[in-house]
Amino acid sequence: VTEGFDSEGKDKEQLPDLEYLFHPQSIAIVGASANPRTMGFGNLILGSMLECEFKGKLYPVHHHAKEIMGLRAYPSIKDIPDGVDYVISCIPAPQTLELIKDCIAKRVKATHIFTAGFSEIGEKGRELERQVVNLARQGGVRIIGPNCMGIYCPSTGLAFEPIFGKESGWVGYLSQSGGHSMELTQNVLSRGIRFSKVISYGNAADLNEADFLEYFTQDSETRIIAVYIEGVKEPQKFFKVFTKAAQAKPVIVFKGGQTEAGLRAVASHTGALAVSELVWDAFCRQAGVVQAHSLDELSDLVVTFSIFKPFKGNRVGIIGVGGGAGVQTADMCSRAGLIVPHFSPQVRQELRKFTPEAGTSVHNPVDNIVPFGSTSTFFKSISVIAASGEVDILLIHIMLAYGVVRRQGEDPIKQIIKASQTFDIPVAVVLHGSIAPDESGLAFKLQQMCAEARLPVYCSVENAARAISKFIQYHQVWRDRKLPEE
C-alpha cells in the first residue's frame, strides 16, 4: 500500500511508514473563507497552524481572494508556485474529485478531507467516497478522512485547534470522532498531559484505524496509545495490528456503539461497520488492551498511564478533607478492587502526634485536615504514610468550594506537591465537588499546579479509583504474561 511514496522508513519490507504525514514541508488549505464574518473550519485550521507555529509553508486556496488571514491565497493548488506535500480540503463533497485531480497533478502526498457528506450519508455518499479513493490511490495520494479533524502534531505545528499548543508529549491518540478528538485532548491537556500526535480519521476511506495504529506502534515518540473507535474497516488486519500494538505499549480503547441505539448512531456518524460487543470484549481481554467505557474514563486512564510508574501492589492510603468524603473514597476504592489496609499502631501513633483528637481519624482513610487548621498536616501525614511502606499509593481527596480550599487557597496543594517531591510514594489528587462561580479561577489554578507537578488529578474519587485499579490490573496482566517471541 505504500506504492508511489517516498518512504522515510528504515525498513521498506515493514508495514507502511506514515511518518511523512506528520512532516509536510508545505500545506494548502482549500476552502478557508475570505470573509471574517463567515469563518469556518478552514479558517480555524489556518489559525491553529499559525498559533502552533507550523514550520513549513501555508497556502490558502480560494477562488478569488488574494489574501486570507494575512497569507497570500491562490485560486487553485495548481497555481501555487512551489511543491505541496499536504492538502486540507474544506470544500463541499461534490467538488472533491476535481480537487484530487489537482492533487495528483501537483504530486501531493496526502489529502486530509475535513468535509463530510460521504459514506456516512448513505449510498450516494458511499459512491462518491469510492470514486475519490480510487482516483487518489491511482494517483498516489493518500486520504485522511473524509469527515474528520485530521492531524495535530505539536512538534511540527500541524494542528486543528489553536489552543492545543506547541508542546509535545508521548501520548498518541487516534479518534474516529472529531468531537471526541477535541474533547479528550483538551481534557487531558489541562491535566498536564501532552501528545506525540492526535489523529482524527473519520470515515477511514483510505488510511484506516489499522494503518494509524500500526504507525503508533512503530512511532518512538508514542509511548501510550489511546483510541476512540466506532467500527473496523478490515477486521482481520485490525485485530492483528491491535494485538501487536498492545504487545509494544499500553493501548487504551473506548468503543462507541455498545448498544443497538449506539450502533445506529455510528452508522450515520462515520458509517463504520459494527463489531459485536461480545466479540469486542473478548478480543480486548485477549489482546491485553485496556477498555474504557466513556470518554471521561478514557481521559482518566490516559492521565493515569501517562503519569504513574507501575506500583508494587494495590494498597491505597487515603487522606483528605471530610469524614463523609473519606467514607465514600474508601467505598469507591474497595469497589474498584483496591485494598484500603488498616494502618499499624505505629503509623496511627505517628499521625496522632500532630492530629487533634476530636473530629479526626488516624485510621485509613485519614481524616485530619480541618478547614480552619494548619495545611502542614497534609505534608506531615504524607511523610508518615510514605515512610511506613504500608501502602503502595496515596489518594488525596479535596472538596472544592468549601472547607480547605475556600479557606486556605493554594496552601493545601502546595503542601501535597512538596510532599510528593520529598517522599517516594505515588500520589493521586481528587478535586471534587461543585465550584462556586467566584472560585472557578482558584479551582483551575489548583488543577494546573498539580498538572505542572506531574500529579494526576481526577474530578471524583470513583473515577480515580477505577482508573488506578485498571492501571494496576494492566501491569498485573502484562507481568504475568509472556511476551511473544519476535
Added chain:
Amino acid sequence: VTEGFDSEGKDKEQLPDLEYLFHPQSIAIVGASANPRTMGFGNLILGSMLECEFKGKLYPVHHHAKEIMGLRAYPSIKDIPDGVDYVISCIPAPQTLELIKDCIAKRVKATHIFTAGFSEIGEKGRELERQVVNLARQGGVRIIGPNCMGIYCPSTGLAFEPIFGKESGWVGYLSQSGGHSMELTQNVLSRGIRFSKVISYGNAADLNEADFLEYFTQDSETRIIAVYIEGVKEPQKFFKVFTKAAQAKPVIVFKGGQTEAGLRAVASHTGALAVSELVWDAFCRQAGVVQAHSLDELSDLVVTFSIFKPFKGNRVGIIGVGGGAGVQTADMCSRAGLIVPHFSPQVRQELRKFTPEAGTSVHNPVDNIVPFGSTSTFFKSISVIAASGEVDILLIHIMLAYGVVRRQGEDPIKQIIKASQTFDIPVAVVLHGSIAPDESGLAFKLQQMCAEARLPVYCSVENAARAISKFIQYHQVWRDRKLPEE
C-alpha cells in the same frame, strides 16, 4: 421523647413535632473567636446567620470579648438578659456538660453541638456523649449532633454557610456528614434547586435520623427528601419511619459504608452502627426508596426529582453537538434502560428541511448542530420532535470549551430555553467536557441560565441517563403500587 417540651404540633398524639427547631427566636453561639486571625466554625456560623438575615436575636458567648463580628458578646449564656431558644456549641467537648447545665438553667429548647470528640473517638467520647445526652434529656434540652453542621433553614435565616442564601425551596436534605451537607447543597443550589431545610446531624446522640425523617415526612414545606446516612440508631423505628416517608413523598438515599473499608471509615467518622449492604438494598427496594451510589448521583437525582413531572414513557430524543457525543449518549441512554426510538420518516423529513446533508444526522440521536452554523437549529429541532409525540423527553448534549459554545456563546442555550418554554416537552441539558480556563465564566453562565429556566443540567450523559431512568422507574413502581390504607 417529647416530654418537657412545649409542642407546637397540632396533634400531641402524633410523632414528635420538631417544628420549633427551625424557628428559634434567639440563638446563642458559644465559642466564636474574638480574634479575626483565628476565626473558626463559630464565626462562620455567625457570619452565615448575618448573611442569611436570621430573623431572631443573635448572642455570641465569649469568656472575655465584649463584641464579636459587630454583635454584643456575653461571658455566658446565663448572662444574656433575654430568653434563649437555641444554642450552638463550638467549644471543646469536655466543656459541654457545663454548657448543658447552663442551657437547662436558661430553659433552652435545643442545642446544636458542632464540636467533635464524642462517640466517634472511642470509649472515652462515648461516655461523655452519654452523660451529655442524659443530662440534656433530664433538663428538657434536645441535642442536634454532636459532630455536625446543624441546620440550614432559609425561611428563618438559620444557616451554617454564608453563600447558601435566603431563598427557600422544597427539598429537605438530611445528612449525617457535615462535608456532604455542604457539598450536595452547593452542587444543587448552582443548578437551581432550593431547600426547605438542610439538617447535618452527625453522631445522632439524641435526635436521630428517624426523628428528622419523621419531621420531613410531616413537613408541608418539604416535597422531596434526600438523605445521606452512615448508620442507623434505632433500626426498628427507623425502618418504620423510612417506609412511611417513602409513602408520603419521594425519598432518595445515599448510604456511606458500602464496603468493609467504608464501614471502618464510618466507625471513626460518626461512630454509626453498620447495616449490612444486603439488608439495606432489600429494605430500600421494599420501601420504594430511590438509592444513589455516590454523592454526585444523589445530587443528580435531587435535581431530576425537583424539576421534572412524571413522564408518559421512557422514550428519549437526543439532540446535540458532535457525532461521537451522540453515539455515546445513545449508548448511555440504552444502558440506563431508556429507549432511543427510531424517528418516523415524517420527523426525519421535517428535520431535513433545515439540516444540511453533510456531517449531520436526522436520525435519533440527531446531529445537526454545527459549530459554525445557525443556533436556531436547536429551536427548530426541538419544535419538530416535540410536535411528533414520538419521544417522552429530550436530552440535549453540548460540549463545553469547543464547538458550539466556544464559537456561539450563550446563543445555543437561549434557543434551548426558548424552545423548552414554547413546546410541551421535558428537556434535560448536559454540559460536558473540560472547560478551558478562560471560558469558565461562560460555562457557569450557561449552567445558571438553565437553572433559572428550570432546565435540569448534568455534567455527563452517563449521569443524566442514569438519573432520568431512576426517576422513570420510581414513578413506575409507585404507579403500580397501591398506597397502604391509612
